[in-house]
């Protein structure tokens with residue numbers, strides 16, 4: 001048997017693509033190295049995903065949004081950017097775009113669970129867990145995947161959705177520009193005394209970067225970026241000592257704080273694939289573009305890649321054409337690169353400038369925020385970008 005599409009990696013991007021392609025007469029196989037139980041009930045991983053209105057619209061279309069439990073979804077109304085010890089903040093407000101909110105924050109495990117449930121209902125998607133691909137071979141009109149147990153699968157189109165460190169990308173001979181920021185990000189939920197007013201903070205302190213993502217009630221996701229050794233020290237602190245240190249790091253602006261979840265750490269490495277497609281193959285989600293989380297665009301871009309690839313493939317299928325010919329894949333590559341490359345570069349530049357603690361950079365950072373605060377069209381533009389439905 002030959003499958004139409006084989007997707008390696010049943011993370012949120014891979015699962016969403018399978019769901020988007022389902023129901024159109026294609027046969028889809030999804031290969032994942034984790035056990036099925038881990039996909040069905042994903043563990044808390046500390047990630048709270050800021051979703052734009054366009055991402056919400058796609059999740060609604062894919063039948064995921066209605067599956068998200070209310071307590072795992074929080075309103076993100078406004079955002080503010082702070083620099084150093086100054087109380088001055090650049091504010092981006094939803095009302096600047098005539099909207100009630102900039103977006104939502106949704107726990108990553110809730111997205112994964114909803115995506116798994118949605119795919120489990122698709123009779124044309126075969127999910128194979130606890131497998132790994134040993135070799136990939138190209139034949140004339142198909143790609144062959146040799147699994148670790150020797151079984152060989154045949155597919156017309158291969159999609160790599162196996163994370164920013166994608167082994168499939170490497171097996172396909174596609175390189176990626178990796179940018180190691182040399183820092184680690186610690187994420188956890190914390191309760192705090194002062195209200196967050198559904199406002200996200202990005203605080204470029206001197207020697208540390210802090211972010212606060214508002215959840216429900218007086219709880220937020222706290223994101224702290226530091227050199228790896230310091231993050232290890234913080235993870236090893238007992239809960240009381242950790243809470244006191246976080247209060248201090250937040251300059252007591254949130255009052256008393258209390259740890260409300262496990263602490264997770266992520267090394268900060270950005271990745272942009274040198275090519276997003278190859279012969280009968282395409283890269284999806286983080287395997288194509290792995291963003292620094294500071295601009296909260298990783299999965300939003302991942303969903304963009306799902307939408308663009310699904311549209312290109314389904315249009316070819318509707319015309320009864322081969323879904324994996326170069327013209328179809330080139331359309332996907334062109335559109336996705338155009339949508340992501342400028343923001344990928346801008347994000348890396350922002351991180352470089354705003355985490356540089358030399359005096360000229362510190363002055364430039366403060367001045368930059370004040371200039372931006374006075375530029376209403378810029379702030380409206382950002383708010384409109386986040387709240388546009390398509």
Ligand SMILES: Cc1cc2nc3c(=O)[nH]c(=O)nc-3n(C[C@H](O)[C@H](O)[C@H](O)COP(=O)(O)OP(=O)(O)OC[C@H]3O[C@@H](n4cnc5c(N)ncnc54)[C@H](O)[C@@H]3O)c2cc1C
Pocket residue numbers: 008009010011012013014031032033034046047048049050051108131132133161162163164166167168185187266284285286287293296297298299300301302
């Ligand atoms: C701290 C943090 C905060 C973030 N915040 C935001 C945010 O606010 N907004 C936003 O849009 N994005 C955010 N992101 C990014 C977002 O989490 C990622 O973009 C998203 O998870 C990528 O999904 P993916 O499916 O492409 O990859 P992954 O989530 O990495 O999933 C890859 C899947 O492939 C499987 N796999 C890996 N290798 C293989 C293999 N060889 N064979 C088979 N299976 C394999 C893995 O087990 C996994 O299931 C954040 C990321 C971090 C770390």
